[in-house]
Amino acid sequence: MATEEDKPRESLWERLERPSPTPRQTLSPQRIAAAAAAVADAEGLEAITMRRLASELGVAPMAPYRYVAGKDDVLELMVDHVYADLRLPDGLGWRETMRALALGTRDLVLRHLWLAQLSPQARLSLTPNRMAVAEQALSALDGLGLDADAMMSVFRAVDAYVTGALNYESAVLNLLREHGWSDGGELRSELAPQMIWHMRTGRYPTFQRYLRTATRKDDAHWQFESGLTYVLDGIAAELGI
Amino acid sequence: MATEEDKPRESLWERLERPSPTPRQTLSPQRIAAAAAAVADAEGLEAITMRRLASELGVAPMAPYRYVAGKDDVLELMVDHVYADLRLPDGLGWRETMRALALGTRDLVLRHLWLAQLSPQARLSLTPNRMAVAEQALSALDGLGLDADAMMSVFRAVDAYVTGALNYESAVLNLLREHGWSDGGELRSELAPQMIWHMRTGRYPTFQRYLRTATRKDDAHWQFESGLTYVLDGIAAELGI
DNA sequence: ATTTCGTGAGATACAACGTACACATGAGTG
DNA sequence: CACTCATGTGTACGTTGTATCTCACGAAAT
Incomplete structure (x- = not known):
């Protein structure tokens, strides 16, 4: 059965672009977004509560609800707020543009680790600044003789790889931050007992050999670039571009 | 300053493999995992509360805390529980094994959509059944002349792509389920006003052209396979395997 | 057969969260 | 000066994760 609330509620972004009739207000979606992003940058996503946000803005707990549902x-406002910093240079070839997309996104996520902690559904929402990046990326794939489906498959493949790689990388960093550990060495020494126990079972010989002989276990940037190279090489090979 | 709780707490999995001295108990980690996974399968991750879980098991709200911290x-138990269904066939080449890893993971996540809703840090934990899959995947990359770092970079690249792609795909499906919508058409018609508003701004011409001319917008399986092909092709090209 | 003891489950309670709802307030307009 | 409506306040409710105390029962010991 259809409920009442299915009416086409005006989108958050639609409301934003129409300036409010009386502009004299202490609160605004922009201030809310900036304050929330600042808190999350400093203390992580779990520090974002409506009460904390309100106190940060110097208002009562329910005050922001005038501007957000x-x-x-x-969270959507926060995402759009920080994505304002991400733009792709024009005039590059498709491969350099995809690389800029990947590396730019990585920079952004590493500067705002909470981005990777958002629920996948929160990342689905098409905010203006994210749409702008997607448009830039897609337009760099235009004019190569690809049909619309192929263009989107390239964009999506790069985005999927970037999302997945940063999911992992930022999860490690968030773990470090939450426990107050400083570097990967401290992480490994903390997790060592568990890992040693796993290895003692003798069930994972290949994995164990990796742990013993690998030399770039902590080189996150190299790992990100390696995978990115695979993806871009594969696109070039498969589509002949 | 170091706190007391930093003592090397025995891992969840370490405790599990040592059978409890008095085996007569109505509760067990296995029963907890199975009950929780069943609830999440049927009603989504947000249905998992400690109270709900306890009532599902017919015990008091605090009872499961005997077995979980x-x-x-x-959540960790749930993940391991469903990953018991994922194993890779032996004896295949590296490419077929990576394909099996990707497609098998996709099947698993589509059967248990809540897997993609877990926080990235929950997915970091190395549960026995996930370790087993990783070991199988890595061993298929053994003997190809790759060093340990290259082997792991291949595994990680495939895993990152799969994670990212499924993050997106399952977010759409979770959105459908939560709103009680049946298919992609209904989703698009619900989101149409917002999308039309975005397009009316005229800022996204390439994106708009995609929306008009693409024919495989709803073919999630094709999209997954396309990206996977890029990744595997790139690995083959870059490493010469 | 009775006592002892430890383990597993129950009951109660609390702080923190998101948010619904009724009220106060103060600037702009007549 | 009165009216009005957008904007922020105060209070309160239901739900969550979980700390802590208490109780029951089965096995081992006497």
């Missing part, structure tokens, strides 16, 4: 809207 | 442990 709920906490999910706040 | 907190909700995070429950």
